[in-house]
Amino acid sequence: MSEEKYAPEVCCHCEGLGCMYCNKTGTVMVLQPSRKCRHCGGDCCIYCGYTGWERPLRE
Numbered sequence: 001m002s003e004e005k006y007a008p009e010v011c012c013h014c015e016g017l018g019c020m021y022c023n024k025t026g027t028v029m030v031l032q033p034s035r036k037c038r039h040c041g042g043d044c045c046i047y048c049g050y051t052g053w054e055r056p057l058r059e
Contacts (some may be wrong), residue, residue: 005032012036013044021050029057032046
């Protein structure tokens with residue numbers, strides 16, 4: 001079983017300033033290869049947890 005790789009990406013909700021969706025860090029860990037959310041195109045929605053990214057790490 002291969003280990004999933006995550007990398008930090010800028011939170012689309014706050015554009016890196018820090019918010020409740022990225023735990024005030026400005027970044028979210030996203031499964032690689034990183035892709036914008038297919039539902040909202042990076043505009044933030046319930047499917048991406050308001051991060052703008054496809055498959056963000058849920059903490």
